[in-house]
Each structure stands twice: as C-alpha cells, then as structure tokens.
Amino acid sequence: MARKVSNEVVFDFDQHTPDYRARYPGIGHEIREKCPVAWSPNHGGYWVVSGHEELTELARRQDLLSNHHDTDGSQPAYQGISIPARGGNHGGFIEMDPPDLLDYRKVLNPFLSPAAVQRWEPLIDDITRACIDDVIETGEVDFVDDIANVTPAVLTMAMLGLPLADWIIHCEPAHAQVYTPPTSPDFERVMEMIHVMRVRLAEGVAEIRENPRPGMISALIEADFGDRKLPDEGIIGTVGLLIGGGFDTTTSLLAGSLSWLSDHPE
Numbered sequence: 286m287a288r289k290v291s292n293e294v295v296f297d298f299d300q301h302t303p304d305y306r307a308r309y310p311g312i313g314h315e316i317r318e319k320c321p322v323a324w325s326p327n328h329g330g331y332w333v334v335s336g337h338e339e340l341t342e343l344a345r346r347q348d349l350l351s352n353h354h355d356t357d358g359s360q361p362a363y364q365g366i367s368i369p370a371r372g373g374n375h376g377g378f379i380e381m382d383p384p385d386l387l388d389y390r391k392v393l394n395p396f397l398s399p400a401a402v403q404r405w406e407p408l409i410d411d412i413t414r415a416c417i418d419d420v421i422e423t424g425e426v427d428f429v430d431d432i433a434n435v436t437p438a439v440l441t442m443a444m445l446g447l448p449l450a451d452w453i454i455h456c457e458p459a460h461a462q463v464y465t466p467p468t469s470p471d472f473e474r475v476m477e478m479i480h481v482m483r484v485r486l487a488e489g490v491a492e493i494r495e496n497p498r499p500g501m502i503s504a505l506i507e508a509d510f511g512d513r514k515l516p517d518e519g520i521i522g523t524v525g526l527l528i529g530g531g532f533d534t535t536t537s538l539l540a541g542s543l544s545w546l547s548d549h550p551e
Contacts, residue, residue, distance in 0.1 A: 444501055
C-alpha cells in the first residue's frame with residue numbers, strides 16, 4: 286500500500302515478511318510502477334529504490350549513498366547495509382565506500398577473472414562427482430542439499446586457502462543469516478552461529494598469517510598500499526563476505542535455476 290506524504294511516497298515494504306516471499310517479484314513491479322524511489326516506515330525507516338535509471342544514478346552518487354558501517358561509534362549515523370541495522374562486526378568491503386572499497390577489490394579481482402576461475406574447473410568436477418558418489422547407492426539425489434549446497438562451499442574454502450572440511454562450520458550460518466528474519470524465535474541462535482563462524486575465521490586468518498598458503502586470505506594479508514596494510518577487521522569481514530557470496534548466493538542461484546527448469550520442463 287502506497288500513500289503520498291508531502292513530496293514522498295510511503296510504501297509498506299518489508300523484505301522479511303512471508304507476504305514478500307509469496308508475492309515476489311509482484312511486489313517489486315508494484316512499487317516500481319507507483320514510485321521508483323519510495324520510503325518504507327519499517328525497521329526504523331529506509332529508502333527503497335526499484336527503478337533502474339534511479340538506481341544507476343544513485344550508485345554513482347557518493348554524496349547520496351553510503352555503505353559505510355561505523356563500528357567504533359565515531360559516525361553512528363552510518364549503520365552499514367543490513368536492514369534492520371545489526372551493529373557489531375564489520376561486513377567487509379561491502380560496508381565500505383571508495384577509496385577503501387577499491388583497495389579490497391584490487392586484491393581480489395585477479396582471483397575472480399574468467400581465466401582464474403577456469404583453473405578451478407577440475408576441482409569443481411571432482412567435488413561434484415564426490416557429492417554424487419555419496420548418494421548414488423540410494424538411487425536418488427536432492428540437487429540442492431546434496432550438490433548445490435556442497436560444491437560451492439568446498440570450492441570457496443579452497444579459493445580462500447582455508448581447510449576444506451571447514452565448510453561444514455560455515456554452511457548453516459551462511460544460509461541462515463539470509464533467510465532468518467529478525468523477528469524469528471530462531472534469530473538469536475543464528476546470531477550465535479555467526480559469532481562462532483567469525484571466531485573460526487579470525488583463527489584461520491591468524492593461522493595463515495603465521496603459515497602463509499596460496500589463496501585470497503594470503504593475498505589480503507600481504508597486500509601493501511605503501512604506508513599501510515589492510516586491517517584484520519577488514520580482512521575477517523571480507524572473508525565472511527566471500528563465504529556468504531560463495532555459499533549462499535551461489536546455492537540460491539542454482540536452486541532458483543533448478544526450480545524454474547522444473548516448472549518449465551519444455
């Protein structure tokens with residue numbers, strides 16, 4: 286429901302509700318048609334930008350948009366990208382503005398080029414075959430739980446330079462922090478899992494600092510910008526961000542693709 290208030294349009298938008306899940310992408314189409322830049326009063330209030338042209342323009346305007354997350358209390362108005370704001374730990378370079386953001390991207394981009402990713406294809410094939418071998422005797426497979434959940438997670442561990450078996454530690458919190466709304470009775474348990482995950486990541490970064498090994502974490506640790514190195518908080522937050530992208534985003538894309546193909550067998 287949208288209503289006009291002075292020069293703003295207020296739209297009762299909340300991405301954490303069951304209604305949003307049930308009616309997406311219809312809700313997105315509705316808000317874009319009524320007002321491509323609207324104000325939601327939920328979770329303390331925030332802007333919802335749904336128009337392509339408006340979003341493109343906004344992304345270029347550092348005077349209007351900031352991802353910065355203040356964790357030391359010096360700029361409390363800057364609360365990062367989470368809605369509602371979660372405070373606490375830094376979310377890596379996704380909660381930074383240029384030029385700091387660009388430092389991390391420069392270090393990581395070489396690992397994510399098409400040529401660099403292609404070198405991982407033999408390992409991806411091996412992991413996928415191992416996932417299939419685990420269930421082949423049963424005569425059936427759950428493509429999401431048995432393959433799409435596992436292969437991207439193990440690959441992410443390898444690209445970071447962390448023990449492959451650690452994917453099990455990070456798997457549930459990486460997904461649960463995305464699908465668990467802040468009003469859920471399970472939210473506190475999810476936050477505790479994320480804390481355990483972050484502690485393990487901090488231990489992993491410290492271990493690689495002492496005993497370097499190939500991977501994105503070593504590259505972040507060794508990056509030298511003349512008069513400074515990347516801080517541990519930023520490195521740990523960025524590793525958590527890469528796990529979220531490598532685990533949840535990839536699994537969700539595969540799951541969504543398989544669901545669409547199931548609905549459109551032709």
